Amino acid sequence: MSVSRISALGAIALSGALALSACASENNGAQPGTGSTGAGGASSAAGDCFSGDLKAEGSSAQKNAIDEAIKAYQTACADANIDYQPTGSGAGIKQFIAKQVDFAGSDSALKTVPKDGKIEAQDAKAACGSDAWNLPMVTGPIAIAYNVKGVDKLVLNAEVAAKIFDGKITAWNDPAIAALNKGVTLPSTPIKVFFRSDESGTTENFTKYLKAAAPDAWSYETGKKWTGKGEGKEKSAGVATATKNQDGGITYVELSYAQQNQLPMAQIDTGSGPVALTAESAGKTIATAKQTGTGNDLALKIDYATKEAGAYPIVLVTYEVVCSKYADAATGKKVKSFLKTFSSDEVQKGLEAKGYAPLPTEVATKVKTAVDAIS
Template identity: 40%
Template structure:
């Protein structure tokens, strides 16, 4: 009988402790949940959520943005940038749908895209970078390719690594009698725009204007992958593959990239120096809208496949002024002081002349008809 009473007592104590623990857990979680809900509710009124900035788009620039936004938040603890690398096409769609505060693209917006976005969209260059032609070919470290080779590979006309057209510029290199597996982007991509625009400029008789853009119809050739990281992963995991990716992904993943024949007939490897050499020629005449073209530039040291990433910001911002000030101040830092982080990641820093022009563009942005930056 005493044992029975003792058992009941122990059971009661266990239940009391369990309920207390649940109550304690519920109390600790509840304020966090309420804080998140409050933050979401305050986004469009006052400056309660002005420090949370949402952006999306280019995966080409993602390694640099990741570094920049992390460093900026260290200096400005009241600002957090949430950037999603979903591809340039995806970023433009989200900007149009007004689900992000800014977008990033490696291809300038078309007039119909700007119209769909509801008004003029300013293009602010944030970096200059090279598109590397990475490949997975055991024992081959010094591959040389011409733009004609690349056009034939992606048109399906060159199918083997030991094709005479490739071997012609790779004498002494043991190229295998193996299939070539081209990899391209499956999503709307500014990197695709840069690569296909380059082919059209370098070999227009082999790669037509209709084959250029963020999304194109590939000639039943190769495999698609999402994002620069997706293409990089596909190349790493597929012997005999080749693909176009931003140079930073090659460096970070210890991949091998081909030397590409430039406009002067020189084979040049992608590097910070060769990208910078290409940019110097193109930046001598910067267009007023800052939609600068860097592909296939002259100069014996110039790497030929180079592009710009633009931050895309509506000239007439539909957001709280406090949030607009934080976003534009952050972007001003990105195009000026933030450029010090570019070189370590193999992006070419913006020249001072272009930085100044970027700041002037940012000063055009208005909220309720009034300029935000002074």
């Protein structure tokens, strides 16, 4: 499936077609995320609302987004307790396969090829007793964030970025950086690279970009585990904080974390001129994605080497990895109910201020269909 058109700037991930209700109110029709409330300032929701616990973990890239969805759901469904732990995509998938969580957040789809003698998609299917689906829920642009005293604007390309993160360019006034930043005074400050020490879908998507766009400069394989140079820090918050506290620091991190830490972000030149990271520029890259899964498995393939004018190429899609049919029907109803709220137009529009970018309506429509099919 070729994703042909991107929604306008200001729309947020999975907007438009995903105006889904999750909790129908017994008395006033209130739903999670609508802002309608019943007595005592909370919705008297019944209908699809569940009571009890729902447990998930995984991607830290989507933490700020899923926190908003949880808040909206629990405001309307006061008896629901949703616990999401941002342990990283790799940990989330492992816990899902081990049946320790009800769904996982992952910044890459389940692997369909062997790794270390295992195939994630097969293991997830075995754990579910049914097909496991990858449901794209949030688009998180990945920033190359930096902290260099006196440098408020920076342009990089894939080759130079690859050499920086591989430790081959070690000072900020290196001629290769200077060539992309004519007129900018670059200090001789040493470059300090920070990377994710935990297994991370952000790492995987960033290395996919380096490998696709600068294959001669980045010789490593892609994956959730970092293989370049630098100093490791745990999770997105760890690398963002370390960069903020280090003159000369640089990292790869989701837009929302760069914004929270007030870190400047490099513009990326793909060959069509420098492109700043915005919802619109990231969305242009998502518009080139193709569905690689079948049916309600909505795994996407992103063109990280895109040269489309105005397209920011370093993006990730966070999937909610779910069972298509849960062995425990009650669990399936809980997952379905919450994901209806997460994918709703009301909640998704609220994510714009959190640093997330839009998915095309064509993808949103398919997510709606898949969520409705969970049982």
